[in-house]
Amino acid sequence: MAKLLLQIFTWWNGQTIGTRFFTWRKGTKVGEDEFGNVYYEGPKTTWGEPRRWVIYNGYAEASAIPPGWHGWMHYRTNTPPSKENYVARDWQKPHRANPTGGPNAYRPAGSLAVPGERPRVTGDYDAWTPGN
Incomplete structure (x- = not known):
């Protein structure tokens, strides 16, 4: 019952009830x-390509x-990795979860999450002051 409620009311937990019905x-x-x-x-979609999801x-x-499935999903290739012996190229990196908001997120010096002071601004920047 909980899985059915999740499919009805959320889109971020797998598939929705509409997607399940369309897929079926x-x-x-x-x-x-x-x-x-x-x-x-x-x-096929209106532009003649098969719909992929x-x-x-x-x-x-x-x-x-x-990477292999990404290319197929975006119509860069018509052969899915399951139908060929796909090997990722050297420059294609393995998946790494998005670190935003987690303990591995980038936090520069001076941000609220890292103690310390923000580095001084240098270069051609002049702060605006009223009356000038």
Whole structure:
């Protein structure tokens, strides 16, 4: 019952009830990645390409799509990684979760989360003062 309520009232926890129904009616499973995300293809869109979507395993985070599937999702290739022997190139990095708001987030000196003072402004910047 809780899973059904989550599908009705939230979009960030996997799929919604509307996506589940559309996938059931029109979706064809294309493959699954190492994170458990499932990729689908459906009827052609108005520009003639088949509609493609992903149902995330858990929390919906777009950066959790591996490079090979990202290329397929964005129509850079028509062959999904599940239908070929896809090997990531050297310059393609593995997934790293978005650190924003977490303990690994970037916090420059002088921010509220890091003690210390902000470095002085240098260069051609002159602060505005009223009356000048």
